[in-house]
Amino acid sequence: GNSVTQMEGPVTLSEEAFLTINCTYTATGYPSLFWYVQYPGEGLQLLLKATKADDKGSNKGFEATYRKETTSFHLEKGSVQVSDSAVYFCALDNQGGKLIFGQGTELSVKP
Amino acid sequence: ETGVTQSPTHLIKTRGQQVTLRCSSQSGHNTVSWYQQALGQGPQFIFQYYREEENGRGNFPPRFSGLQFPNYSSELNVNALELDDSALYLCASSADRATYGYTFGSGTRLTVV
Numbered sequence: 001g002n003s004v005t006q007m008e009g010p011v012t013l014s015e016e017a018f019l020t021i022n023c024t025y026t027a028t029g030y031p032s033l034f035w036y037v038q039y040p041g042e043g044l045q046l047l048l049k050a051t052k053a054d055d056k057g058s059n060k061g062f063e064a065t066y067r068k069e070t071t072s073f074h075l076e077k078g079s080v081q082v083s084d085s086a087v088y089f090c091a092l093d094n095q096g097g098k099l100i101f102g103q104g105t106e107l108s109v110k111p
Numbered sequence: 112e113t114g115v116t117q118s119p120t121h122l123i124k125t126r127g128q129q130v131t132l133r134c135s136s137q138s139g140h141n142t143v144s145w146y147q148q149a150l151g152q153g154p155q156f157i158f159q160y161y162r163e164e165e166n167g168r169g170n171f172p173p174r175f176s177g178l179q180f181p182n183y184s185s186e187l188n189v190n191a192l193e194l195d196d197s198a199l200y201l202c203a204s205s206a207d208r209a210t211y212g213y214t215f216g217s218g219t220r221l222t223v224v
Contacts, residue, residue: 043215049212097142098156098169
């Protein structure tokens with residue numbers, strides 16, 4: 001079946017450090033891939049998406065590239081800020097809008 | 112654009128009771144999905160409605176049911192509540208998921224005691 005696996009957290013970084021959160025997936029066909037962010041006490045916000053192989057999604061300095069050969073969609077940011085502290089979820093959509101999420105990775109950025 | 116609004120924000124119920132959670136989507140959002148997010152976990156898909164008809168269901172028992180209304184609002188109903196139903200319930204809606212993806216509400220935190 002379809003599944004998403006993310007690196008375990010929490011991830012703790014200093015401000016301006018480089019961020020990578022790994023995400024791999026298992027799916028048949030060609031799913032769309034997403035990163036969502038959840039701030040404390042809030043719902044999920046779409047951060048970026050990619051709909052086909054080799055697409056790069058980007059937003060607010062975050063990037064992720066859809067790698068079909070490695071079934072991966074790793075999230076990166078060159079210089080994190082304290083305000084980036086949140087839980088990040090990788091997700092796929094392979095069945096008409098039914099998102100399958102990873103378990104989430106908590107990011108904590110210290111000043 | 113008013114976003115997706117869920118009510119109530121918090122709710123405490125007793126085991127065996129029934130609960131109704133509500134979601135108000137943006138105008139034109141004809142697809143709505145509901146998710147259950149247990150503490151420390153990713154959201155799990157419950158079901159989806161498209162133009163007021165159920166359009167797919169996750170691995171949840173029939174005591175989880177829903178409705179979608181013509182005014183872009185929807186409900187999630189849970190009967191015979193169990194302790195394990197304690198979670199954050201998220202509503203997500205879309206006008207065209209291929210282009211815009213889904214907009215999530217802030218959720219309803221349900222505690223079953």
